[in-house]
Amino acid sequence: MSDFVSSFWSHYVSAITIISILACFLLAWVTSRAKVPPAVDGVVESTGHVWDENLRELNNPLPRWWLYLFYITCVFGVGYLILYPGLGTFKGTLNWTQNGQYDDEVAKMDEVTAPLFAGYMAQDIAEVAKDPEAQAMGERLFLTYCSQCHGSDARGSRSFPNLSDNDWLGAGDPEYIKHTVLNGRNAVMxxxxxxxGNTPADVEAMANYVLSLSDSRHDAILAAKAKPKFAVCAACHGADGKGVAAVGAPNLTDDTWLYGGSRKSIEDAISNGFNNRMPSFGNLLDEGKAHVLAAYIWSLSNSDESTTQTN
Ligand code: HEC
Ligand code: HEC
Known part of the structure; x- marks a missing residue:
């Protein structure tokens, strides 16, 4: 209704609704008052309609219970339209809205869970990770907010990092994970x-050098040719190629790849760079939830049972 500038349609729809209810009421009333001829010798007058050769429609009065139910329905309809929004733009005397009800429910839920989260907030994230109840909550939060990108098993996919392998673009400690959830991250190369050097041969040589860092299959002559030029990469990836967490530049020596470790994908990385973004969840998750979620993510690669995976 708010899509319309004038109030004409609101009045129009309201009028049709009210007239329809009145018409229903009148119909029931008029029909119930119509005189029905009494039965003669137990035979009720027929309306004259016959189906299937001998099925006749009789002219019986409406049953009382049915009639009263019909009136009650009309009264209910009117009452509903007075209390709740339903007549055009009229908001109803209870001022009820769908959003209002949702907000109330969220507020009630927050009231119940606030002490719970406050309790977790008072503990270190590593400590929270040992609490089975917090872990179950963390897993539910993960499946709701994170699994679309990181996968329901948190193992990620191309350009979406694996969160279960203890190999991180950034620092990887519990606070870093919480900070990432609340603020997102943007990796730019x-x-x-x-x-x-700008020629395809230069790019190919550099890709071979990058492959040599993790002892992957490479052409040693081309790699040696590119090695001195790695200085321009070292600013972000470190002179030894082991990455700089503060920049978010990954370790190139560990054979764990965010974009696939083929020579082709490394050449693409060098030629095109990246602008990879994780959205921030600060407006969807409060700090308590981020705390519990970070404990869950951290535990995936740091609990006693988890084995450290390399890819
Ligand atoms: C829209 C997709 C998307 C969603 C949803 C998403 N992420 Fe991410 N996440 C990314 C991308 C992309 C990166 C990598 C950014 C980069 O390259 O620096 C990332 C990176 C991360 C990192 C850093 C990984 C590392 O190796 O340092 C963490 C931790 C993380 N996400 C946790 C989460 C959590 C927890 C959630 C749920 C609240 C979540 N993400 C939801 C896309 C997403
Ligand atoms: C300004 C900083 C910066 C410079 C300079 C830089 N990189 Fe990167 N590089 C990054 C960041 C940040 C990422 C991570 C992108 C992401 O998380 O999506 C990255 C990712 C990569 C990847 C992908 C790694 C993977 O796991 O798939 C390769 C390969 C790479 N860089 C190679 C190089 C090479 C070779 C050079 C030099 C020619 C170079 N980079 C120079 C910042 C840099």
Whole structure:
């Protein structure tokens, strides 16, 4: 209704609704008052309608219970339209709204869970990770908010990092995980082809050097040729290629790849760079929930049972 500038349609729809209810009421009333001829010798007058050769429609009065139910329905309809929104733009005397009800329910739920989260907030994230109830909550939060991108098993996929393998783009400690949830992250690597010579051969040589860092299959001659040029990469990935967590530049020596470790994908990385973004969840999750969620994520690769995976 709020889509319309004038109030014409609101009045129009309201009028049709009210007239319909009155018409129903009148119909029931008029029909119930119509005189029905009494039965003669137990035979009720027929309306003259006959189906299937001998099925006749009789002219019986409406049953009382049915009639009263019909009146009650009309009264209920009117009462409902007075209390709740239903007549055009009229808001109803209870001022009820769907959003209002939702907000009330959320507020009630928060009241119940606030002490629970306050309790967890008072503990270290590593401590929270030992609480089975917190873990169950963390898993539910993960499946609701994170699994679309990181996968329901948290193992990620191309460009969405694996969160279960204790291999991190950033610091990887519990506070880092919580900070990432609340603030998101944006990893930027500029296109680097121009900085290393700009020909496809230069890019191919550098990709071979990157592969050599993790002892993956590579052409040693090409790798040696590119090695001195790695200085321009070192600013972010470190001179030894082991990555700099503060920049979010990953370790290139561990054979764990966010974008796949083929020579082709590494050449793409060098030629095109990245602008990879994780949205921030600060407006959807309060700090308590982020705390519990971080404990869950951290525990995936740091609990006693979890085995450290390398890819
Ligand atoms: C819309 C997709 C998307 C959603 C939803 C999402 N993430 Fe991410 N997340 C990413 C991307 C992309 C990155 C990698 C950013 C980068 O390259 O720095 C990332 C990175 C991370 C990292 C850092 C990983 C590392 O190796 O340092 C953590 C921790 C993380 N996400 C946790 C979460 C949690 C917890 C949730 C749920 C609240 C979540 N993410 C929801 C896309 C998403
Ligand atoms: C300005 C900083 C910066 C520079 C300079 C830089 N990188 Fe990166 N690089 C990054 C960041 C940040 C990422 C992570 C992108 C992401 O998380 O999505 C990355 C990712 C990569 C990846 C993908 C790793 C994977 O796990 O799939 C490769 C390969 C790579 N860089 C190679 C290089 C090479 C080779 C150079 C030099 C020619 C270079 N980078 C220069 C910041 C940089």
């Amino acid at each position: 500029p296109a680097m082809a121009a900085a290393i």
